[in-house]
Structures are given as C-alpha cells and as structure tokens.
Amino acid sequence: MTRLRLAASPVAGESWIHSGWYVEMTELASRTTWLNGPTLAYTSFGGLLFVALPVAAFWAVRYRAFVLIAPLLATPIAAIATYFAVIALKRAVAQ
Template sequence: MTTSSPATEALDGAAIDGGLYTDVTDFARHTHWLNGPAAAYSAYGTGLFALLLLVAWWRARRQGSTAMAAVLATPFAVVLAYLVNTGIKSVFEEPRPCRALPHDFLIEACPAPDDYAFPSNHTTVAFAFAVALLLVSRWLGSVALLAAVAMGASRVYVGAHYPHDVAVGALVGSVVALVAVLLARRFAPALVDRLRGGALRPLVTSQPS
C-alpha cells in the first residue's frame, strides 16, 4: 500500500479559482497607484475594527446589559474565530498562491511554506468583528461589514490568498461570531449586572452609583 505525502494531500487552491486569482493580481499589476494603500490596509486594517469596537463599548455604557454583554463578548468571539480558522488551516494545508503560481504579480511578500492559505485569517477576524458589531449596533456593524469586505478583497489583491480562501474565512468568522455573541446576549447580561454593581462599574456603565 502506498501512502500519500502531505504535499499530495494538501488542498490545491490553484485548481479551484487560480484563474480568478490571476485576474485580480493582473489588475493589481496595472493599478500601481492602489498598491500602497491596499497593502497598508491589508496589513494594518484590523486596527479599524478595534476602533469601532471601542466606539461600541463607549456607547454600550449608556445602554442595557444585553448590549454591553455583546460588546464584551466580541473580543472572545474574534479570538475563537481565529483559533477555529487556524485549526482548519492545519487540516487542509493549502500552499499559498505565491508558491503554486509563482509568476503572478505579488505585492505582499510570500510567507514561509508552513504558513498556509486556506482560509484567510485576516478575513476571518474582520468578519468576526463585523458580525459581532452588527449584533451591537446596526450602524457600526454596517461600517465594519464594508471594511471586512474591503479586507477580504485586499488579501486577494496583494496576492496573499485565493478568492475561496477569503470566502471561507468570511463564513468561518461570521458563523463563530454569530453563535458566540448570541450566546453572550442570552446568558451574560446577569454577569454584566453584577459588574455594574462592583469595582468595574465605571467600565461597564456611565450611570452614577
């Protein structure tokens, strides 16, 4: 009996939508004016989601315990989504497109061989933030959702991921955040009420004692 090597068991991303990936990176090749901003946002755009969460927390201090429970659950939901996504990466071990399609245009440096592509961690985190914020504030969540879509698009544009990496990353982040924050809204308001009566009161409410 022959045993398949890890390389033959790994997901062949180029066979799924390598052509679409090439179309996007060719577009990047001909839009040099956009390369810098896209690369910067792709690398550091997560900070925008942290800022939106900070705004949501400040607003929730004047709202009910359910809203604050959702805000406090958001960082945990994002971390959980990241861990789930990392686990999926270790199962499929899809090589980065820069290795499967080495002649395509690349903005972001090609990662190490054991830094797998499927699904996209950046996109997972962005959509986890966005869905969690949608359960807190429709306005903030809508802004975060647009930013998450831009994050996913930027990951393909800079050459870091195939489109399906981004699509599945968005799904993972959305589902994990939805479940985690809905559970927090259901079961955590009592904990927030206790916090609002203790030493952490200034952090979870703007109401005087």
C-alpha cells in the same frame, strides 16, 4: 446539486491556476501597482477601526444592561483574532 468544475487547462501539462480568473487577477495586480501601498495599509491597520468602533459603543452603554455590553465586548476580541489570522495568512502566502 451542481458540482464545481475547474476550467480545463489551455495548454497540456499546465494546472488550472494558470488560466482564467487567476491570470486576470494577477494581471490586474501588476497593472495597478499604485494600489499596493493603500491595500497593504488597509489590510494591516484597517482592522483597528473594527476594534475602535465597538470600544466607543461600549463606552456609550457602559452603565446599562449586560445584555447590551456582552456583544460589544466580543466584537473587539473577534477583530483582534481576525487581525492575527490575516498576519499569519500574509506570512504564509508572501511572495
């Protein structure tokens, strides 16, 4: 089994987070400020799509066997729970 090793810090006293992929990703984010709005909108409201689609599917099979309906009912509940988890995560890591 291989072990995950963090990259060594390029400067003594710095943590691993100040090098490598993290720096590349933050630089990319600072260069693409035009994506902030669409990305925020997607993470805030894109989950509604995952609620609307199963509701539409439920509407289509509402008079059929419960075996078909049960997973459709679980999907929007899971999507709503995920939405609230994302909101909590956004608040926790807000800059």
